Amino acid sequence: MQARLRWITLTKAVPLAISRGTTASVRRLVVELDHDGLVGRGETGGFETGHRSYSTEAVAAELEALLPRFASDEGRALAAQLPAFQALEPWLSPLSPPARCAIDLALHDWWGQRLGQPLWRLWGLERAACSPTSVTLGLAEVEQVLARLDLWQERLGCWPQRVKLKLGSPDGPDHDRALVRAVTRRLQEQAQRHGAAAVSELQVDANGGWDLATAQQLIPSLAEQGVVLVEQPLPAQLDPDADAASFEALDLCCPIPLVADESCWNLADLLRLAPHVDGVNIKLLKSGGISEALLMAQTARSLGLDLMLGCYSDSALLNGAASQLLPLVRWPDLDSHLNLIDDPFQGPDLQADHPLPSARPGLGVIEAPGAAAAGAPC
Known part of the structure; x- marks a missing residue:
């Protein structure tokens, strides 16, 4: 097996x-595992959640140290066992979540190609069960946010059924209130103009930008304006007990679904937060790949937790991997690749505002035309 970065x-x-x-641009890493004439790919990169941070350079160093082992005698022996991913656990367990993610995705991509099937079909999922994605409105002045909403309509070719508005403005809660009022009004106007049966859902995501008093003050008014959920109102904390306690304090007075993102990385976090939240946002870079993400999704459903499936500044490669889980998800949030001008990959299918996992094998992702030379070997 040949491994490239x-x-x-x-x-x-x-x-x-x-x-x-x-964020205006990011540098990302692509791992390629080449074996028996098939190439499996995985994407990764650095990110931060306020309480934890990984640089892309540090992730690259981890992968550069690991990848030569795939061409060793030990690697050849492991390759002969594929798709027995368990055999690779001693290699993967010491890695950071984003480094592990790249290898995990590349192995799953290779496995699906070897079997000639997309992952969602191998898992017995139903593609028709996928829901519309939210589209993201970043923090800005009111006029800029409304203009961004219009750009999303142009990009999708339809009015989005779900909108995620970023809050936690450094200008304070009054600016957050103004944004919610303006976007709510625009969504109502568009529903009337298009004769829609319902106003588009409005979600809000503070990315940990509020303190407890601000969250307790704002959330009831958000509910009154029709906001359907609030995501990560308070900063994530390294102390797991303190982190859970912050959600518990909000859960007692939150009239709309409360969703954990930065606080929820893996199955252990999901189980820790389950008594205090209504849903969790799964992201593959946090979970360390699709293996843990699938386990989290299945466990969440068995516990009655709703799922959001999110992204960072990801290309169609990482979002194509995440899209394999879409049939299990209530609130898809896979729009980052739709906002790129230089995406080297083609991934999830898009029908209006519905992302769908590709019917192509593996992760279902291919190189975009003319993009093969976009990356340079490490």
Whole structure:
């Protein structure tokens, strides 16, 4: 098995501002595992959640140290056991979640290609069960946020059924209130204009940008304006007990679904937070790949928790991997690749505002035309 690592650059058409800062472009890593004439790919990169941070350079160093082992005698012996992923656990368990994610995705991509089937079909999922994705409105002045909503309509070719509005503005709660009022009004106007049976859902995501008093003050008014959920109102904390306690304090007075994102990385976090939240946001870079994400999704459903499936500044490769889980998800949030001007991959199918996992084998992702030389070997 040959293993390669290359860098790619992803540039947003519209920079995204959240409570912790603004992102216009990112550098990402693509792992390629080449074996028996098939190439499995996985994407990764650095990210931060306020209480934890991984740089892309540090993730690259982890992968550069690991990948030569795939061409060793030990690697050849492991390759002969594929798809027995369990045999690779000693290699993967020491890695950070984003480094593990790249290998996990590449192995699953290779496995699905070997069997000639997409992962969702191998897992027995139903593609028709997928829901519309939310589209993201970053923090900005009111006029800019409304203009961004219009751009999403142009990009999708339809009015989005779900909108996620970033809050936690550094300008304070009054600006958050103004944004909610303006977007709510625009959604109502569009529903009337298009004769829609219902107003588009409005979700809000503070990305940990509120303190407890602000959250307790704002959330009831958000519910009165028709907001359907609030995501990560308070900052994530390294102390798991303190982190759970912050959600518990909000859960007692939250009239709309409360969703954990930055606080929920893996199955252990899901189980810790389950008594205090209504849903969790699964992201493959946090979970360390699709293996843990699938386990989290199945467990959440058995516990009666709703699922959001989210992304960072991901290309169609990482979102194509995440899309394999879409039939299990109530609130898809896979829109980052739709805001790129230089995506080197083609991934999930898109029908209006419905992302669908591809029917192609593995992760269902292919190189975009002319993009094969976009990355350079490490």
